[in-house]
Amino acid sequence: MDFQFLIELTINGALTGLMYSLVALGIVLIYKSSGVPNLAQGAMVMIAAYLVWIFAGLLGTPILVALFMALVGMFLFGMLTERFLLRKMVGQPIIMVVMLTLGLESLLRGIGPGLLGAAPKSLDLGLDMMPIIIGDVFINREYLVGGLIGAAMVGLSLLFFRTRLGTKLRAVSDNHISSWSVGISVERAVAISWGLAGISAVAAGAMWGSVQGVDWTLTALLFPAVAVVILGGLDSIYGVLIAGLIVGILGSVIPGYVDPLVGGGTRDVVTSLIILLTIMFRPHGIFGREDIERV
Amino acid sequence: MLTSSNTAVPLRDTAQPLLELSNVEVVYDRVFLAIKGVSLKIEQGQMIALLGSNGAGKSTTLKSISGLLAPERGLVTRGNLWFKGQDMLPLTPPKRVAAGLVHVLEGRRIFEHLTPEDNLLAAFPLRGSRQRYQELREQVFTYFPRLKERARTKSGYLSGGEQQMLAIGRALMTEPDLIMLDEPSLGLSPLLVQEIFEIIRKINEEQGMSVLLVEQNATAALAVVDYAYLLENGHVVMSGEAAVLRENPDVQEFYLGGAGKVDYLNVKHYRRRKRWLA
Ligand SMILES: Nc1ncnc2c1ncn2[C@@H]1O[C@H](COP(=O)(O)OP(=O)(O)OP(=O)(O)O)[C@@H](O)[C@H]1O
Ligand SMILES: [Mg+2]
Numbered sequence: 001m002d003f004q005f006l007i008e009l010t011i012n013g014a015l016t017g018l019m020y021s022l023v024a025l026g027i028v029l030i031y032k033s034s035g036v037p038n039l040a041q042g043a044m045v046m047i048a049a050y051l052v053w054i055f056a057g058l059l060g061t062p063i064l065v066a067l068f069m070a071l072v073g074m075f076l077f078g079m080l081t082e083r084f085l086l087r088k089m090v091g092q093p094i095i096m097v098v099m100l101t102l103g104l105e106s107l108l109r110g111i112g113p114g115l116l117g118a119a120p121k122s123l124d125l126g127l128d129m130m131p132i133i134i135g136d137v138f139i140n141r142e143y144l145v146g147g148l149i150g151a152a153m154v155g156l157s158l159l160f161f162r163t164r165l166g167t168k169l170r171a172v173s174d175n176h177i178s179s180w181s182v183g184i185s186v187e188r189a190v191a192i193s194w195g196l197a198g199i200s201a202v203a204a205g206a207m208w209g210s211v212q213g214v215d216w217t218l219t220a221l222l223f224p225a226v227a228v229v230i231l232g233g234l235d236s237i238y239g240v241l242i243a244g245l246i247v248g249i250l251g252s253v254i255p256g257y258v259d260p261l262v263g264g265g266t267r268d269v270v271t272s273l274i275i276l277l278t279i280m281f282r283p284h285g286i287f288g289r290e291d292i293e294r295v
Numbered sequence: 296m297l298t299s300s301n302t303a304v305p306l307r308d309t310a311q312p313l314l315e316l317s318n319v320e321v322v323y324d325r326v327f328l329a330i331k332g333v334s335l336k337i338e339q340g341q342m343i344a345l346l347g348s349n350g351a352g353k354s355t356t357l358k359s360i361s362g363l364l365a366p367e368r369g370l371v372t373r374g375n376l377w378f379k380g381q382d383m384l385p386l387t388p389p390k391r392v393a394a395g396l397v398h399v400l401e402g403r404r405i406f407e408h409l410t411p412e413d414n415l416l417a418a419f420p421l422r423g424s425r426q427r428y429q430e431l432r433e434q435v436f437t438y439f440p441r442l443k444e445r446a447r448t449k450s451g452y453l454s455g456g457e458q459q460m461l462a463i464g465r466a467l468m469t470e471p472d473l474i475m476l477d478e479p480s481l482g483l484s485p486l487l488v489q490e491i492f493e494i495i496r497k498i499n500e501e502q503g504m505s506v507l508l509v510e511q512n513a514t515a516a517l518a519v520v521d522y523a524y525l526l527e528n529g530h531v532v533m534s535g536e537a538a539v540l541r542e543n544p545d546v547q548e549f550y551l552g553g554a555g556k557v558d559y560l561n562v563k564h565y566r567r568r569k570r571w572l573a
Contacts, residue, residue, distance in 0.1 A: 164416060167409070171417035174406040177366055181400055182418035183392030183469050289408055 008137045009256040010249055015143035017228075017248015018150035019211075021240045022204040023221045024228035025153055026197035032161075032235045033169040033193035035094070036086065039101040042222025043108035044198060048074045048205030049214040050112045053121045063126055070202045078198030082191040109219045120213035125206060146207035153203055154241045160196075161237065169193060173235065224251065227271045231278045233288020242286060247274055311380050312336040313505050314360070314396070314473055319374035321355050321364060329355045331529040332374065337473065342499045342506040344516040344537070347526035353509045354401050356526070357475050360507075361398035362388040378473070393420075395472035399465075401509075402481065403458040407451030411442050411461050414450055418468040428468075435464035438494050456487045463495070474498075475507040480515060488512065492519045517541050 026041045038044075051073050055066030085104065089097045132139040160166045172179045172189040179186050208218055227247050232239025255266040278285060315336040321329050330352040337343055347353050358364045359371050360383070376383045383391055406414050415435060419428050436443040439460040445453060450461060459479050466474055476495065480488040492508075496519045499506045510516035517523060517537045525533040525546070533546070540546050 164419070164421060167413050167416045168421070170409060170413070171406045174408050175404060177363065178400065178404045178406060179417070180366070180388040181361060181363060181392075181398050181404075182465055183389045183397070183420065184417065185387075185389045 004136050005256070006253065008139075009253045011137065011139055012143060013249040013252025014245050015140065015147035015248070016252060017244040017246070018147035018241075019143065019204070019207055019244075020150075020221070020224045020228050020247055021244030022146070022150040022153060022200065022207065023225035024232070024240045024244060025150075025157060025237070026200040026204070027225060027229045028232075028235060028237060028240050029157065029197045029200060030193050031173075031229070032237070033173045034086075034190040035173060036097050036101070037229075037234065038197065039098060039222065039226075040081075040104040040108060041197065041201065041225060042219040043105045043112075044074070044078070044201040045204045045208065045221055046112055046214070046216060046218035047077065047108055048198070048201040049123065049209035049218055050116060050121075050205075052202065052206050052209060053123050053214045054116075056125075057121060057123060063124075067202065067206060070206070071199050074198030074202050075195040076198070078194035078196070078201075079191045082194040086190065086194070087187060105219065105222070109216050113216045118215065120215040120217075121209075123206070123209040123214050125210045127210065142207070142211050146211065149203055149207060150244065151241065153200060154237060157196075157200075157237045165192070223268070224271050227274045229285070230275050231285055233285030235289055236285065236287035239285055239287035247271065250274065311377070313339045313341075313379060314507075315375075315377045316356070316360070317375045319356070319359055319376060320372050321352075321359050321369055322372045323355075323367065323369045325368075325370075329369070329529055330359070330526075333526070333529070333531055334374075335524050335531065335534070337505050337507060339472075340499070340503045340505055341522065342496065342508065342520045344508045344510055344513075344520040344523040345526060346510055346513045346516060346523055348511060351526040352529040353526055354477055355529075357398055357477050357507070357509055360391075360475060361396065362386060362391050363398060363400075392469050392471075395470075397466040397469045397471040397474050399462050399474065399476045399479065401477035403455070403462045405450045405453075405458050405461050405465065407449065409450055410447050411450050411453070411464075412446045414461055414465050415468050418465045420469070431468050431470065435467055438467075438498060439464055456483050456491070459483065459491060460494075463491075467498070471504065473505040473507065475509070477509045478511060479508070480510060480512045485515075488515050492516070495519070513546070 023041060023045055026044065027038050030036055030038045048070055051070040052066055055061045055069050056063050061069065081104070085100060086097070089100060127142055127145055130141060132141055132144065161170055168179070168184050169189050169192065171184060172186050176186050179189070204221070205218065208221060212218070224247055228240060228243045231246060232243030251267045251270050254270050258266045317334045318332045319330060319334070320332055323329055333352070333356055335345070345353050345356060355364070355369065358367070358369065360376060362383070364370060371384060378391070378394055378396055381394065383394070386394065406417060409417065415432050416428070419431065441457055442460055442464055445457060450458065453461060463476065463479065479491055479495075483491070492515055495506060495508070498504055508516055508520060517540060520537050523534065523537050523540050524531050533540070
C-alpha cells in the first residue's frame, strides 16, 4: 500500500477537520451558555461568507477591512437573533427552540441566494494557492491556513472561557436561576454567546467561501459540524478540536480507499456513522459533561 | 413584645428600615394565592428569621424580594417592597443584586460544573477591580476554610455542607447589605447547622450585614437571630424578639417540639389563639 497516499489523506483530512471545527465552534459557544443546540449555524456561516463577499468582492474593500466589517455585522446579527427570536422562547420546551433554529436555517438559506443570485461567488482572500510540497506529500495551502485559524479560534475560546465574562457564561450554562440570583444577567450572557457564534461564523464563512465558493451549499457544513459537536461533546471547546480532527481524518482516509471501489459518497456515510455510533455508545461525546450524580 | 402583623401599618417616618415589605401578595400561575399580604421589615444590621412549616410561603416571600418569581410564573399582585427607600418591584433580579440584596436559594444550587473558585468569580461583578475580588475571596475562605482546600474540585462533588458554605460564600461576593438564606440547614447534621449559623452570625456582627434567615428548624434559628416572624398559610401570624418567642408556649409547642405530641384539642386551641393574634 502507498504510505505516502495515507499520509497525504491524513494531513489534508486533519486540516479539513479543523475547518469543520471552525463551524462547530459556533454551535458549542451557544450551547455552552444557553443549552440551545443551534441548527442555524450552517446558515450563519453562509450569511457571513456572503457578507465578506459583499464587502470584499462587490464593494472592493480591502480584505482585512472587509473581514472586520463582517465580524461586526455578524456579532450584531447573532445578538439580534437572540434578542428577537430566542428570547421569546424562554420557558418553551427545548424541542420548540430546536425547531425555531431549524426554521431560521431554512429562512437564511433562502434569503442569501434569493437576494444575491444563486450562482456561486468566488471569494478571494488573497491567499497563495500553490500547494505546499513536503517530500512527495501535497498539502493544500488554503486548508492549511483554514486549519491553523480553526486551531487558533479554539485556543482563543478556551482562553475566553477562563476570563471573568467567560466564567459568567459558563455559570449561566450551568444554572439560569442561580445565575440570576447572584446578579448575572442571563439574557445578556446568552446574547453575547450568539454574538460570539456570529464572529466564529465569519472565520468559517471566509475560509470555506474561499475554498468552495460562496453559495447556499455552505449551509451543508452543518452536517459535519453536528458530527463534530456530537462526537466532541456539545459543551466542550476542547472536544471541538479533537473531534474535528477525528471527523476530518476519518472522512478523508476512509473515502480515499473506499470511494474508488464503490464509486463515491463514502464521506457522508462516515459522518453519519460517527453521529449514530456516538449517540448510541457515548451520548455525551468524548469530552461532554455528564450530569453529576451524588449518592 | 408580641406584635400582630396587621397593626404594623406601613410607616415611612423617621429612620426608614433597610427592607420593608408591606402587604405583599403573590399569585402563581395567575390563580394560586401563595402569600396573602405579608408585612415585615429589617433594620440595618439586624438578623431576623422567617419561620414556618412546609408550604407556609417562606420561599415565596424571599423570591418576591429577590425578584426570582418570574421564572416560576409567580407575580406580586399587591403590596409594596422598599429596599433602602427604593421601590424594588420594577427591578430585574440582577438590578436588585446590584442594589445590595442577595438570595441564597433553597437546596443550594451552586454551579455544579464549576470549581468553587469559579463559582465565586462568576458572582463577582464584571466591573469590580481585581484587587477587590481577591480581598472578597480571601474573606470567604477565612469564613469557610474548608472551601479553600477544595477550591479546585468540581463543586458538584462537594459534600452537602460544603455546598451550602459555597452558596453562602458565592452570595457574599456580591457585597450585599442584606443576605437572605433559604433553609441553609436543609439536610445537614445538627452540629454543622450550628457551625454554619454561627458563621452567619459572625458575618452579621463583623460586617454589619443584615440577614434574613428562612428556617423550619426554629430551635436553631431562634438561637441566633434577634427577631423573628412566624408564617402560616401565607400570613404572618406572630412576630417578636427571638428571646420572647422562645418562651412563647405556642411557639414551643409547634415549632420547638416542646410540649409533647400535638392532638386535636391543642390544634383547636392554637388555631383560635392564632386568629386572635393575627
Ligand atoms: N412555582 C409554583 N407554582 C405554583 N405554586 C407554588 C409554586 N411555588 C410554590 N407554590 C405554592 O405556594 C405555597 C408556598 O410555597 P413556598 O415554597 O413558598 O413554601 P415554603 O414555606 O418555602 O415551604 P418549604 O418549607 O417546604 O420550602 C405552597 O402551597 C406551594 O405549593
Ligand atoms: Mg421553601
